[in-house]
Structure formats: structure tokens, C-alpha cells
Amino acid sequence: MKDHATLAEEFIRDDARTNWHDETLWFVRQKRDKAAHGIPEWEQLREWASQIKNHTLSNMDRYLEEFEKNALDNGVKVHWAADATEHNRIIHDIIKSKGITRIVKSKSMLTEECHLNHYLEEQGVEVVDTDLGERIVQFRHEPPSHIVLPAIHLKKQDVSDTFHEHLQTEKGNNDPTYLTRAARVHLREKFIASQLAITGVNFAIAETGGVVVCTNEGNADMGTHAADVHIACMGFEKLIPKASHLSVFLRLLARSATGQPVTTYSSHFHKPRAGQEMHIVIVDNGRSNILGKADFRNALKCIRCAACFNTCPVYRRSGGFSYHTAVAGPIGSILNPNFDPKKYSDLPFASSLCGSCSNVCPVKIDIHNQLWKWRQELSKGGHLPLSKKIMMKGMAFVLGRPALYRFGGASARWVLRYMPFMVKFKINPWNKQREMPEAPRQSFRDWYIQNKKK
Amino acid sequence: MSSREKIFSAIRKNKPESVPYTEPDLTLVINYPDLLTQFSTVLTAIGGSCKEIASAEEARQFIASIDKGAFVIDTTGDYPLDLARLSPTELSAVDTAIIRGGVAVAENGSIWVTEENMVNRLLPFIAQQLILLIYEKDLVPTMHQAYERISVNETGFGVFIAGPSKTADIEQSLVIGAHGPCGMMAVVIRN
Numbered sequence: 182m183k184d185h186a187t188l189a190e191e192f193i194r195d196d197a198r199t200n201w202h203d204e205t206l207w208f209v210r211q212k213r214d215k216a217a218h219g220i221p222e223w224e225q226l227r228e229w230a231s232q233i234k235n236h237t238l239s240n241m242d243r244y245l246e247e248f249e250k251n252a253l254d255n256g257v258k259v260h261w262a263a264d265a266t267e268h269n270r271i272i273h274d275i276i277k278s279k280g281i282t283r284i285v286k287s288k289s290m291l292t293e294e295c296h297l298n299h300y301l302e303e304q305g306v307e308v309v310d311t312d313l314g315e316r317i318v319q320f321r322h323e324p325p326s327h328i329v330l331p332a333i334h335l336k337k338q339d340v341s342d343t344f345h346e347h348l349q350t351e352k353g354n355n356d357p358t359y360l361t362r363a364a365r366v367h368l369r370e371k372f373i374a375s376q377l378a379i380t381g382v383n384f385a386i387a388e389t390g391g392v393v394v395c396t397n398e399g400n401a402d403m404g405t406h407a408a409d410v411h412i413a414c415m416g417f418e419k420l421i422p423k424a425s426h427l428s429v430f431l432r433l434l435a436r437s438a439t440g441q442p443v444t445t446y447s448s449h450f451h452k453p454r455a456g457q458e459m460h461i462v463i464v465d466n467g468r469s470n471i472l473g474k475a476d477f478r479n480a481l482k483c484i485r486c487a488a489c490f491n492t493c494p495v496y497r498r499s500g501g502f503s504y505h506t507a508v509a510g511p512i513g514s515i516l517n518p519n520f521d522p523k524k525y526s527d528l529p530f531a532s533s534l535c536g537s538c539s540n541v542c543p544v545k546i547d548i549h550n551q552l553w554k555w556r557q558e559l560s561k562g563g564h565l566p567l568s569k570k571i572m573m574k575g576m577a578f579v580l581g582r583p584a585l586y587r588f589g590g591a592s593a594r595w596v597l598r599y600m601p602f603m604v605k606f607k608i609n610p611w612n613k614q615r616e617m618p619e620a621p622r623q624s625f626r627d628w629y630i631q632n633k634k635k
Numbered sequence: 636m637s638s639r640e641k642i643f644s645a646i647r648k649n650k651p652e653s654v655p656y657t658e659p660d661l662t663l664v665i666n667y668p669d670l671l672t673q674f675s676t677v678l679t680a681i682g683g684s685c686k687e688i689a690s691a692e693e694a695r696q697f698i699a700s701i702d703k704g705a706f707v708i709d710t711t712g713d714y715p716l717d718l719a720r721l722s723p724t725e726l727s728a729v730d731t732a733i734i735r736g737g738v739a740v741a742e743n744g745s746i747w748v749t750e751e752n753m754v755n756r757l758l759p760f761i762a763q764q765l766i767l768l769i770y771e772k773d774l775v776p777t778m779h780q781a782y783e784r785i786s787v788n789e790t791g792f793g794v795f796i797a798g799p800s801k802t803a804d805i806e807q808s809l810v811i812g813a814h815g816p817c818g819m820m821a822v823v824i825r826n
Contacts, residue, residue, distance in 0.1 A: 205807055220742075222663050232656035239653045242646045255788070261639035313813060314804035330804065337806045357808035368814055372761075373723040389788040399760045399800040399815030406757035406792075407723040417642070424787040428778035429659055431795075432742075442677055442743035443778075443797050446760075446815075452791030454756050455719070465642045473649030 182505065184527040184566075186610075189499035193614075202334065203497040209330075210491040212440025213541065219442075220432070229429045231545035234482035237387075237420055238472060244387040244420050245463070251390025252461055255452045262464045265295035271462050272297065272379065272412055273304055279410065281376045287394070287401035288312040289381025290328050290485055291414050291464060293507035297379075308379070309371045311400040313364050320347045326501025328508055329438050329487040334500050368400070378404030382415035382461075383484070384430055388423050391451040392461065395434060395444040402448055411453065412460045416468055418481040430484060433543035437486040471519045476554050480515050482544040489538035489548055495531050504528060511538035515551040518559065526564040529555035587626065594620040661779055670741040670774040671823065678744030682811045683798035683819040687771075694824050698766060704730025710754045711735045711768055718754045726755065732762035732816075736769040736796075738784045739821070742777045745797035746821060750790035759796060765816040767796065771825045 193199045217223045237244055249259050262268035268291075276284065284301075286292065286308050298308050298319075310319045314331035318324065320343050325331030332340070337355040344350040350363045380401045384393040392413050394401045405411040421430065427447075435441040453459035472478050490496045490510035501509040506517050506525065514528035529552045538548040559565055560573070579586050596603050597620035604617055611617075623631075636644070667673040675685035688694040698709075706729050708714050715721065734753050736746035746767050753759050775781050787793060800815030811817060 208807070221665055225663055226659075229657070229659050232654075235654050236656040239651045241650055242643055245643070245646070255791075261637070261642055263638040263641050267638060311814070312804070313802045317804065330807070332804055333807075335806075337808070340805050357805040358810050360805055361802060361810040361813065365812065365814055369727060369761075372814065373727050386787065391788055397800070398802050398813035400813070402760040402794070403757070403814050406755075406760065417646075425658075425779075425782045427787075428782045432778050439803075441681065443740075443745050443795065445681075445797050445800060447745070447795040447797075449787045449793045450791075451788040451793075454750070454791060463642075465638075465645070469642060469645035469649055472646060472651075475651070478651065 185531040188503035192500040206491045206497045216436035216440040247387040258460045260462045268295045269300040284308045284377045285375040285404040286379040372403040375408045377410045378408040379412045385419045397445045410458045414462045437488040437543040488541040492537045511548045666776045673741040681798040685821045707731045709733040726761045729762040731764040733766045736767040745795040750792040760815045765819045
């Protein structure tokens, strides 16, 4: 399998597109800043959110019991899935038992994590993704490249080509309004005909047994209120103790995600409507294991706003697909090694450790610290690629021997000055897309000794 | 062991010692000198519109005077007796829905709408245009005060609606009218 660096190299081959990707996400980050600065108590809000989440994680069993009891009292069916396979099977069983064929799904990163669509396809069941960005990438047989902006890797001409092929839109018409209207007609037909709607969950309220789903398009609502069956899927970490806590999280979520004051729709589902059936599937899939790791558990506070994606200099210039996982970006780089340290051993290295992710995180996850700790963890577990191991050993050897270090420095300066071609070859990764620096005449150490005497 | 038991036993084994938290202190939260101006400004900025009207009677006259298309469902007045049972196909032809909103939030332009208000859960989402009727006295500064005023589970479904349906999924270009209403207006009755 290709690692982050290799996949990133493929992404940045197109200079203009890479720059566009970088600038667009930075623009979203700037909108986030503007929205956050409009709230004088922003830092206080982050602190409240962080505390509520930490408290909930430390009392998770109690709140889950409370949530389950209240949801059952509301007439909702509650299912428990230990892993992705069980989650997918539960949903398939519901579909099978009712002979359902028309299914719509709004955005849910959990169902991406569990590869639900793929599983159902193998069982001969088709699911229509209804978030516009997700529908675009579904037509193209691609995964989403960003958890909030699924089609951010595409340009409007790509969307136009895709819609021309699947929705018979006019060839070459790249107008976003025209293309969105075409999707509107197509998806409204799907909503009206749907028998089953699958949604994710943004927040689950222990004290009332309800779930909250946030969208701008209204696709979660169009699906659930038209269909006879609603299945909401959630990782157990979506839980919050009280409804009043939603104020804290809803104030943070959209501002952090896109710079909006709130999403267009914040829908609170408590009971199925008359004649409807509602299911909630609560999933573990490795989360209880993360809960046991003191260094890494607070990643479970994540509310999936993607602020860390938009600010990350590595994500912005390497694209979502380079992370080869459903949840990319800095948060994905600290969550995924929990699930499979070998497969995702490259991700904690896909960072400059600048710390910007931690600064924008609305629930105060120490993302950059965890990236750094994961590097140590992976090294201890023997999951580092050979080249990195050799490099680290070499570095340790040289840094532990001052005379050798000084000789190395002098040699490097000499080589850069007189024989630059020696380092400007292809296998030196530092030479890629970089000019080698001009070598100074002397080292800092020599300069210091010389100047101290004066 | 069932998956439920497995999950609970793993959580009990792995959870850290209980940590406390502090409830949000509302004295630290922003307030606005003029709630209606703030509400109207934000709602307009996010693609909605806001009309201030002196009385309920004048609001009725105003709504009667605007173009709402051929198929209007007004849950604040006379509406089809079987509205709750209308099919998605039937509702998809609705041009304008008029619904009473509850608490309205100045900081983000959102309005709380319950299942009781909308009668049919699909109505506010599937209509081409949405008009929400609210009272100025129901304006609050932030979401904190909004959640103090409402009971989220008073009806089986409730939603904060802030403006029309929208998307920016194609090259980050904002398009109003994704799947739901292409226009949303708040009519604010001042007393």
C-alpha cells in the first residue's frame, strides 16, 4: 500500500490545483477565525466544551445507560455494535427484514469508517448519498476527501463532467448554481421515493435519549421525514449529558467548521413520527480501547468540525486521499493508528508539528502532542519504515559524538559549496521541490568561539 | 456475552477516574444591545430575510400581499386536515409553507420550530419557500438562553432553522437552495 508521502507526491504533481486546494482551505480557516473572533467568550466556550467531553468520557457507562433507557422510552430501537462488521450487519438485517430497496443516506463519517456502502453493495443493496459533495464523489466511485467538504479535491469542471455523465447536464456548463439545481431535482426524486433513511449523529443527549443532526442542505431531514424507517448511526463518544450542553457545542461546531454562525438545520430527533420506525445503532469499533489510553483518549472528544484539516499546512498541500483513510487530516492521524498501528504508521509523520491544529480545535484536543507521542509509540512498537529507523539510528550516532558531528557539519558545508551536485540527486528527499541553501563559511560553533575571544 | 455487555465491560475497565466539569456561566456570554437588529443582520447575511411588522393583524395582511405561488400551506391558519398524513409526493408540490416559530436566537439567526408547529415534519424542508412567524418577545441573545427556554423533547421532533437550505460543495461557491427551501423569511411581530 502507498504511504502518505507517496500519495502526496501524486497529489502535488498538478501545481495549479495544489495551490487552489491550499488557498481554498486557508480561506475556510480565515472564515473560521472571523466567526470565532465575533464571540468574546470563545476561549471560555472551548474550555466548557472540553470539560463536558472529558467528564462524559470518564462517566461513559453511566451516560450510555441513561441514554439507552430514555431512547427506549421514546419508542426508539437501540442496537449495539462491537465493530464495523456488526454495525453493517445490523443495518442490513433491518433492510432485509422489510424488503427495502430505496435507501438514502446523509453524511456520516461512522458509516464511512465502517465501509457501509461497500458492504451493502456486496449484498446487492444500493444506497444513495444525499449530501451534494458526497453524491458527487459517489458518482465518481471515490471516497470523500474531507469530512465536512467531501468534494473539496474537485474543480467545478470535474463536477460538470461527472453530472453530464450521470445526470445528463449540459456538457461544459460549469455553473455551480446550474449543477446544484440539477442535483436538487435528482435528489428530491430520491427523497420522495425513499423507504429508509440512514443518518449520522452529531450529538446524543443522555438526559432525553434524543439525537441531533446538523446539515446545511437539509438532506438529513428530507430523507428521514419522507422515509418509513430512520436509522441513526453513532460512535458512543457522541454522547453529551444534557440538552443545555448543546448550546456550547452548536455555538462551536459550525463556526469552527465553515465560519457560519450555525448550520442551517440543527435537527433534534426524539421519537419516530406516527407510523415511522426509528433505530439508533451505537458503535464501539475500537473506541473503548482508545478510552483506556491516557495519552490518546482525549481524541475521542472530537466533534468532526475539520478545523484541524483546514489549518494544517500538510493537509492543505497533500489532499485528503493521501491519508488513505475515512477521517484524514491531523485528527485522523491520531485516531487511525489506534485502529491499525501498522497500516497507519505513516500518518503521525504527516505533520510539521506546528501545533496549529491544537490551537483551532474547539474541544481542545492536544493533537500535535499526540502526533509526537504516536511517533514514539510507533517506533517502540517497531512500526517505523526501515529508512526512518536507519536515519534515526544514524542521527543518534552522530549527535552523540561531538567531534564526528563537527566533522559532518564541515563536510556538508564543503560539499554544498564545491560539489552541490553531490546532494542534488533524486533519492535525497530534501532535494525534492527545494533549492539547496547557500552554505555559510563557518559553523555557529566556530563563530561563537571566535567572537567570544573578542 | 452480547455486544452490549462487551462494550459496557470494556468501557468500565478502560474509563479514567471521573472528572468534574463546570456548567456554562451565562454572565460570561455575549449580549447584544438590540436583539432584533442583531437577529435581522445575521439572518440576512446567511441568505434569509427578516420583516419587522407592528402587529399580528398587519403580519397577516403582509403575508397575504406577497407572492407565494399556487400551493400554500399555512399551519398558522387554515390548513388541510390530513396535513400530517400527506405523502412526500404531495408535499413536494408545496410552493410556500407558513409556520409559527418559537424562540429565535440573535447570535445566529436561527428559529426553533417544533413538530406541533409544522404539523408535518417534512413541510418546512420540502417547501420551495419558508415563512416563519415569530414574536419579538421570543428573541434571546444566544443558544444558551434558547435552550433554557425550550424543552427539546416536548414534541418528537424539533429543529433550529437558520436561513434557507444551502450548499457550497461545488468549488466552495455558495448556492442557496440545495434540497430544501430556496428562500426563508422571518416575519417578526413586534408586539
